[in-house]
Amino acid sequence: MTEQKKRPIVIGVTGGSGSGKTTVSQAIYNQLQGHSLLILQQDSYYNDQAEMTMAERQAVNYDHPLAFDYDLLIEQLTDLINYKAIDKPVYDYKASTRSQETERQEPRDVIILEGILILDDPRLRDLMDIKVYVDTDDDIRIIRRIVRDINERGRTLDSVIEQYLATAKPMYHQFVEPTKRYADLIVPEGGENSVAIDLLSTKVRDILAKDGKDDLFKQGHQGN
Ligand SMILES: Nc1ncnc2c1ncn2[C@@H]1O[C@H](COP(=O)(O)OP(=O)(O)O)[C@@H](O)[C@H]1O
Numbered sequence: 001m002t003e004q005k006k007r008p009i010v011i012g013v014t015g016g017s018g019s020g021k022t023t024v025s026q027a028i029y030n031q032l033q034g035h036s037l038l039i040l041q042q043d044s045y046y047n048d049q050a051e052m053t054m055a056e057r058q059a060v061n062y063d064h065p066l067a068f069d070y071d072l073l074i075e076q077l078t079d080l081i082n083y084k085a086i087d088k089p090v091y092d093y094k095a096s097t098r099s100q101e102t103e104r105q106e107p108r109d110v111i112i113l114e115g116i117l118i119l120d121d122p123r124l125r126d127l128m129d130i131k132v133y134v135d136t137d138d139d140i141r142i143i144r145r146i147v148r149d150i151n152e153r154g155r156t157l158d159s160v161i162e163q164y165l166a167t168a169k170p171m172y173h174q175f176v177e178p179t180k181r182y183a184d185l186i187v188p189e190g191g192e193n194s195v196a197i198d199l200l201s202t203k204v205r206d207i208l209a210k211d212g213k214d215d216l217f218k219q220g221h222q223g224n
């Protein structure tokens, strides 16, 4: 019998903007400390808009699948799955385009991919072993988004509200929410849901142990 080739475990974490995807991804990452892990954010793969004016960038619908460079994301995720390092784009929310720099990312045994539209593309879904949907009510998400976008993404209250009503909300209902049907696990309450985070971490530890990757790690393979 031929031995099956080992590959990293890919966990997809999706949900609406402000649902707690980043918080949940970070919580899983923290629980699995000591293993070989990385977090990849779909936001890093927004289209490069360097050739566009600021006014043009402000008019873009950032909640539509066409705003993302899926080809590059799939190419780089496939490289990571094949244990090849990537030069990841870095997205600048204040300038609404990619920054000039890229970030070197070495491959790891566990890849946590998070983003609003990662389950929309069947090619991406096919690369995932576990699919998680963080389900948080719209009112909570908009409150979190207002606070975060003003404090961290250089936005005004008016611009956050305007964008939410014009694109973020309708696109959520048109494109993001329907992908819930592809999830293996729906997590209410996001980062506060320690039971769901414990269950997920235990499942990943089980798979790593079956693959012998916990042993590889102990023998001196890369950490974080
Ligand atoms: N359970 C929670 N309670 C309070 N604030 C939270 C909670 N989860 C996330 N936040 C905050 O809400 C904002 C959005 O959360 P984040 O995890 O970045 O969501 P997403 O990645 O889905 O946009 C962040 O500022 C985060 O600190």
Ligand SMILES: O=c1ccn([C@@H]2O[C@H](COP(=O)(O)O)[C@@H](O)[C@H]2O)c(=O)[nH]1
Pocket (backbone or CB within 6 Å): 016, 017, 018, 021, 043, 046, 062, 063, 092, 093, 095, 096, 097, 115, 116, 163, 168
């Ligand atoms: O230039 C940009 C790029 C993205 N956005 C908004 O960000 C969210 C996705 O990020 P989360 O971390 O999941 O909230 C998306 O809803 C876009 O509307 C932006 O405003 N400008």
